[in-house]
Amino acid sequence: MKKQLQQLGEVSNMILDLKLADLQTVAQQIGALQAENHKVRQDQERRAHELGQTEAPDLAQYAGQDERWNAWVQTKIKARNIELAKLSAEREDRMAAARTAMGRAEVIKSLLRKNQS
Helix, strand or coil: HHHHHHEEEEEEEEHHHHHHHHHHHEEEEEHHHHHHHHHHHHHHHHHHHHHHCCCCCCCCHHHHHHHHHHHHHHHHHHHHHHHHHHHHHHHHHHHHHHHHHHHHHHHHHHHHHHCCC
């Protein structure tokens, strides 16, 4: 019985490690998308600041390129936000799976301790 519990404990620990790795992967993807959105917003702020600081005519602004760029930025941010929402839901699912795996691993550890006593 003890040998079987030890093997079950090893398997449950491997499953827990796998679930935590899955969770970390999603968290990294979320972080990358958030960083991309942050960078683009900073670029927008920098551009607005530059336009406010200069008195010389800005050709990109006169040609309408700023409006096109801002529209493109908003489209990209919306697309990333949709992806972030999907990843957040996936993160919740993976977090629940990791919690379940952790609970199982803890129960097996508890049984092993009781069995050793």
